[in-house]
Amino acid sequence: MSVKDLTAYSISRHKPYTPGEQPTILERTIKLNTNENPYPPTPQISESILAQITDLNRYPNSSADDLRSTIANLHNVHPDQVIVGNGSDDILNLCVRCFSDRSKSIGMLDPSYSLYEVLGSLQGTEVKKIPFKDQNFTIEPDIISQSGTNIFFLTSPHAPTGRIYENTVFSSILKSYLGILVIDEAYADFAPFNAIPLLAESERVIITRTLSKSYSLAGLRVGYALAGKEVISILNKAREVYNVDRLAQIIAQIALKDREYFDETTRKIISVRERVYKTFIDWRWYTYPSGANFLFTQPLNYSETSGRDIAEDLYKYLNDNNVFIRYFPSNQLTSSFLRISIGKEEEMDMLIELINTWKIQEQPK
């Protein structure tokens, strides 16, 4: 039999997730395309890590007990309400594996994080993509409740717009929707509030978090979920026993406990985000108020060119100048926009300078 004949049905039809481009980093490259944090993680890590290297011959703690306690303390929940993953992608995969199958479908809003669909396809389950009806990206609880899905994924703050949602929206969904509601809070640390109070309202809500953004640990792969104890114990059934390595468990704890460094870097990113937001608004670029570490903006100029062409043109122009941002041309709601991660102050200054140069070139003759 050929390898193709031997391949599982769901895999043979499966289209994997496409990550943001990882360009070769030159000295002057500005990387604003994958919502990484521009600052290194807390310097306390280096001080603690060397002692751990010599213990790497031993398996990690399979339930990441100390790390889960640290997370539970931070959010004031019980450690049994916490599960840790090899990145929040691992956690999202567990949600799909545990709460969807042939007769239990997945729901998501379109556009949002495209990985939900990828994981559903991998599981071989139906994924219902519900389009936002307009550019306000409003969530309509009724449409979610009537979706007939078993599990629904919401990104809050939303990606790629960065817009925030009030918890009343989620409460309203939980009142009428009968399935599991996953609130993917990858960017919540950059927002003025979060959905954690909802854990007290329902046993069917899962809040996912990552240390990749606000804790500057994209390279480490640590994410976690908060939920009721029953949901966590089910997710644990599908988790790989040693899914989070020793160094990751230790580094994550150090990063979570250094609140001063977290506050300082988060505050800087929020402050730079607000300044760049004002610049874009001054330029009359349609830009979403953001609760995340990125801005979603529609570059405009005075020519007759279509919004899509302008966005693509600026994307390429910046790319040619070693400034990497993200462009999503495939959806009509996003094709005239660009998603720009918030870098360091000086990186954003260079970005603005470059865009100013581009704008002059693009002015009608």
Place this chain on the structure above:
Amino acid sequence: MSVKDLTAYSISRHKPYTPGEQPTILERTIKLNTNENPYPPTPQISESILAQITDLNRYPNSSADDLRSTIANLHNVHPDQVIVGNGSDDILNLCVRCFSDRSKSIGMLDPSYSLYEVLGSLQGTEVKKIPFKDQNFTIEPDIISQSGTNIFFLTSPHAPTGRIYENTVFSSILKSYLGILVIDEAYADFAPFNAIPLLAESERVIITRTLSKSYSLAGLRVGYALAGKEVISILNKAREVYNVDRLAQIIAQIALKDREYFDETTRKIISVRERVYKTFIDWRWYTYPSGANFLFTQPLNYSETSGRDIAEDLYKYLNDNNVFIRYFPSNQLTSSFLRISIGKEEEMDMLIELINTWKIQEQPK
């Protein structure tokens, strides 16, 4: 709806894998129960790691290009014949997800690594467990060929016995079996030869490896598979994009490249294994010649007690003395045996001393 009603069918029936006990490490604890390496990983790691910490805010290379090149060089294959996982458990999971589904079943020998069954159950696919017919743990190619399975998992050297198999056995299977043959070589670096030459014989063979044993990196979670390019590209479809973190990619490369340290620690373990083997044989304990970093032995004494009770008694006696080994009472072929990982020379001396004390106590009056 209750959380239970919302749980996927395969998960609601799923029994997770039980890892070896991870005891609290006291100063005098001897841990010989999970086949870890008693030596720390190469000291070259500490020298290189600190510079990497500050880059942890950036995502890892999603295809682990440098690490795959290092592995490809080591085994003299093309980098496209290599996939890297978050431990070899991640790789085994990809094999199950890509090559089994409702109509494509999984095969394994019983006893062998129990994770194959766990992963099949998680996928909701049928797992055919073929019992070894006797205590020689001979592999019968015909029975595998006639199993009607789509993918078959073999552990070589075998676990928990440590016995090795000639490559002619695998060649013979590949001639008549039509499915994917996974040869799990977690322990192959402690054996006199390996199955890598088979990659040239068939597009349907997958060889899995781990850095947890011979490279002293159980705490880090890095494993890999070698196979034909087509199989690797299919496994990549199900792989999480950032499944191996930055530190793991770098540490793995350093460990793989320090051949001197690898040779030295592997040689020590093999030499200690052979000495302990001879001791057990001198005691007339039935012990399998081992190509792994553990021994599987049947403790005997002069009393009338059943083999099972003796094994359990010694297991508990050692446990009470802070020496942790592994006991598998559930299978008739293994219930009178104990699996003992090879520790440092002085740890094995203490083990032998303790067993000698136990033997005197157990002598008939």
